Amino acid sequence: xxxxxxxxxxxxxxxxxxxxxxGLWLKCDSCNAQIYRKDLVxxxxxxxxxxxxxxxxxxxxxxxxxxxxxxxxWSGLIEAQDALEFVDTQAYHERLKKARQKVGRPDAILTGxxxxxxxxxxxxxxxxxxxxGSMGSVVGxxxxxxxxxxxxxxxxxxxxxxxxxxxxxxxxLSLMQMAKTTVALxxxxxxxxxxxxxxxxPTTGGVTASFxxxxxxxxxxxxxxxxxxxxxxxxxxxxxxxPAGFQRSEFLLQKGMVDDVVDRRELRARIASVIALLRSxxxxxxxxxxxxxxxx
Amino acid sequence: xxLPFEKPIEDLEAxxxxxxxxxxxxxxxxASEVEALQDRLDRLKRDTYExxxxxxxxxxxRAAGRPTGLDYLQRTFDDFTELHGDRTLGDDPAVVTGLARxxxxxxxxxxxxxxxxxKENIHRNFGMSHPSxxxxxxxxxxxxxxxxxxxxALIDTPGAYPxxxxxxxxxxxxxxxxxxxxxxxxxxxxxxxxGEGGSGGALAIGVANRVLILxxxxxxxxxxxxxxxxxxxxxxxxEKAAEALRLTARDLIALEVVDRVIDEPLGGAHNDPDGTMxxxxxxxxxxxxxxxxxxxxxxxxxxxxxxRVLGRFxxxxxx
Numbered sequence: 128x129x130x131x132x133x134x135x136x137x138x139x140x141x142x143x144x145x146x147x148x149x150g151l152w153l154k155c156d157s158c159n160a161q162i163y164r165k166d167l168v169x170x171x172x173x174x175x176x177x178x179x180x181x182x183x184x185x186x187x188x189x190x191x192x193x194x195x196x197x198x199x200x201w202s203g204l205i206e207a208q209d210a211l212e213f214v215d216t217q218a219y220h221e222r223l224k225k226a227r228q229k230v231g232r233p234d235a236i237l238t239g240x241x242x243x244x245x246x247x248x249x250x251x252x253x254x255x256x257x258x259x260g261s262m263g264s265v266v267g268x269x270x271x272x273x274x275x276x277x278x279x280x281x282x283x284x285x286x287x288x289x290x291x292x293x294x295x296x297x298x299x300l301s302l303m304q305m306a307k308t309t310v311a312l313x314x315x316x317x318x319x320x321x322x323x324x325x326x327x328x329p330t331t332g333g334v335t336a337s338f339x340x341x342x343x344x345x346x347x348x349x350x351x352x353x354x355x356x357x358x359x360x361x362x363x364x365x366x367x368x369x370p371a372g373f374q375r376s377e378f379l380l381q382k383g384m385v386d387d388v389v390d391r392r393e394l395r396a397r398i399a400s401v402i403a404l405l406r407s408x409x410x411x412x413x414x415x416x417x418x419x420x421x422x423x
Numbered sequence: 424x425x426l427p428f429e430k431p432i433e434d435l436e437a438x439x440x441x442x443x444x445x446x447x448x449x450x451x452x453x454a455s456e457v458e459a460l461q462d463r464l465d466r467l468k469r470d471t472y473e474x475x476x477x478x479x480x481x482x483x484x485r486a487a488g489r490p491t492g493l494d495y496l497q498r499t500f501d502d503f504t505e506l507h508g509d510r511t512l513g514d515d516p517a518v519v520t521g522l523a524r525x526x527x528x529x530x531x532x533x534x535x536x537x538x539x540x541x542k543e544n545i546h547r548n549f550g551m552s553h554p555s556x557x558x559x560x561x562x563x564x565x566x567x568x569x570x571x572x573x574x575x576a577l578i579d580t581p582g583a584y585p586x587x588x589x590x591x592x593x594x595x596x597x598x599x600x601x602x603x604x605x606x607x608x609x610x611x612x613x614x615x616x617x618g619e620g621g622s623g624g625a626l627a628i629g630v631a632n633r634v635l636i637l638x639x640x641x642x643x644x645x646x647x648x649x650x651x652x653x654x655x656x657x658x659x660x661x662e663k664a665a666e667a668l669r670l671t672a673r674d675l676i677a678l679e680v681v682d683r684v685i686d687e688p689l690g691g692a693h694n695d696p697d698g699t700m701x702x703x704x705x706x707x708x709x710x711x712x713x714x715x716x717x718x719x720x721x722x723x724x725x726x727x728x729x730x731r732v733l734g735r736f737x738x739x740x741x742x
Contacts, residue, residue, distance in 0.1 A: 336598040
């Protein structure tokens with residue numbers, strides 16, 4: 128519990144933030160309307176004027192999905208090692224230190240067990256405010272162990288992604304987290320437990336190219352950028368303008384890449400409904416998968 | 424054709440050639456002089472290649488003349504039968520797949536293919552696959568499981584292609600699926616990074632029981648140029664990025680990302696393709712002999728564990 132307090136102490140206090148003149152009102156990036164911050168928060172961080180989906184802090188995301196008082200945090204007990212001693216314009220260990228102080232958690236991920244509409248789930252929520260939600264060793268380990276724990280405890284896995292991709296400062300170790308998070312999903316498949324993936328703005332690179340797009344059901348939030356290569360990289364490659372809406376949720380729905388684009392205010396209900404349907408199939412046969420062909 | 428740091432080696436080689444020609448022309452015996460120069464050349468080569476910077480190794484990994492997937496398929500393997508197409512979208516020339524024999528053992532080979540000249544490079548899209556290429560690879564994984572054929576994947580790509588069609592056809596989705604499908608193989612799988620292991624596009628065929636890498640090959644989460652453009656805001660800082668990324672074979676074995684480094688002949692693979700391919704073949708035969716003794720369950724389990732443990736982190740000390 129001392130650990131819990133230590134993190135809390137470093138977290139910027141929400142109350143202070145809300146009461147400061149700058150925090151009271153904010154401008155919607157999409158429609159430029161002045162919004163009262165409390166209204167935005169009460170509306171699931173969706174602009175009351177234009178329905179633009181603003182980014183959601185990881186804790187608020189958990190609060191939106193978990194039944195009240197049921198969330199039990201699993202993540203937060205491990206931290207990154209700077210195995211490469213990576214230095215660019217700033218040392219990686221310095222970047223980590225600053226991010227930890229700013230965000231108040233050891234890395235870009237929050238996981239835990241909860242009930243969602245009374246159904247047992249494991250929540251994996253990426254935190255974009257921590258180094259762009261990039262996936263390094265800690266994010267990969269937290270996701271893999273939450274996935275395995277979900278399988279062991281009979282929980283549906285729900286991943287809410289927002290990430291710039293693999294974390295460059297951990298080099299090939301970050302790349303390997305794509306394989307690690309993916310192989311861990313095998314545990315859920317074997318236990319025949321659902322995995323619902325929710326892609327939010329932005330989900331790109333190595334996260335999109337691994338566990339994020341392997342959900343049994345994939346929902347995307349409206350207007351989210353979801354891509355393998357970023358728009359700038361593609362523009363540099365093909366040297367022409369990208370079509371409007373390219374790599375956005377609605378475009379991907381059209382291309383058959385996601386199951387649906389879901390308004391955040393309906394997300395919880397939609398997830399609950401799909402889990403309930405997936406988990407109420409015919410009984411699993413004792414001996415599975417063997418097709419008996421009658422001898423002629 | 425030679426790499427910038429190879430200039431002194433080339434000069435010395437030219438000098439030896441000249442001296443031999445002169446000796447022949449004048450019918451004089453310069454054997455001991457030539458031998459002395461040859462010794463110097465060997466020392467120079469060894470010294471140069473032992474002390475290559477990471478950025479220089481990136482250049483070796485990409486060097487023209489380095490054996491490509493098709494070179495291995497035609498010269499290291501026997502009875503190569505190419506199988507084309509993903510049965511959905513088309514046939515991606517950036518990935519060559521098919522059946523072959525390796526020292527008598529029938530296998531499935533998946534090879535990322537760069538061009539050996541400009542024309543072929545354009546045809547092969549510089550080894551950068553579209554989703555179709557990964558779908559073709561997954562088709563091969565299905566064949567491998569069905570007919571119990573070990574899988575050998577030769578990795579050599581700057582990365583999966585970042586283009587309009589590739590995104591529309593779900594580049595990220597197929598890479599994720601390929602990673603998953605390969606991890607589920609019930610037959611032995613060996614991946615060899617023979618040149619450039621570029622990010623997710625390489626990993627898509629890199630989820631093997633054993634991951635091998637040639638001495639001067641690289642394997643990285645991002646190219647040094649792109650990394651420099653993002654972190655230093657200047658692609659010209661690629662040399663610094665290459666150092667920081669720890670992307671050489673020696674780095675990767677220390678990080679346990681790869682299992683075995685295959686030495687290249689002195690002077691690098693591009694200076695001795697046949698010698699290089701012989702060493703790769705020998706390594707593959709050894710690895711395959713070992714993996715063939717494992718049951719499907721053991722193969723699945725050991726592959727799962729191999730990737731499950733990767734990464735570096737530590738428990739947070741209680742405050």
